[in-house]
Amino acid sequence: GDSVTQMEGPVTLSEEAFLTINCTYTATGYPSLFWYVQYPGEGLQLLLKATKADDKGSNKGFEATYRKETTSFHLEKGSVQVSDSAVYFCALSDRDSNSGYALNFGKGTSLLVTP
């Protein structure tokens, strides 16, 4: 079945450091890929998405490129801020699978940015 694997956390960075959170996926069809962010005590919010190979999603300085050849969708940001501290979830939606429109999430990566 479909699955998402993302790097274990927690990740601790100093402000203005470069961020990479790795995400790889397994899917039978042609999934859409997502990064969601969860701030403490809140629900998940869409950060960015990509729906086909080589698409780049971007938002708030974060970027991720849909790489079909490596089945990856790594999240990057050039200069993190304290306000980026949150849990980041990689997810896929594969309409060709039994789960259809549902999201299949990775375990989440906790990011802490220190001043």
Add this chain to the structure above:
Amino acid sequence: DAGVIQSPRHEVTEMGQEVTLRCKPISGHDYLFWYRQTMMRGLELLIYFNNNVPIDDSGMPEDRFSAKMPNASFSTLKIQPSEPRDSAVYFCASTPRGGDTQYFGPGTRLTVL
């Protein structure tokens, strides 16, 4: 738009009691999802509806769990009887027809003592 609304935000109950969680999706959204989040298992899909009809309930843990969507603006997730291992944060999300972005509610934190 008020977003997805969930109630209650926090629920503390004793083992054996019935628990009902409620969700109001964004108006006009055709799909509604229930997820459960725990430290051990992460985010798991429990069930989802399309136009008020359950499509996939394979994630519902056992017969103690049931979900309904009597109309387009309301869904419930019921646990009867509740057990301590049901303690988790339960999220509801909705998606418009043809869309792929899910909009999440703030969640209900359930503690079963």
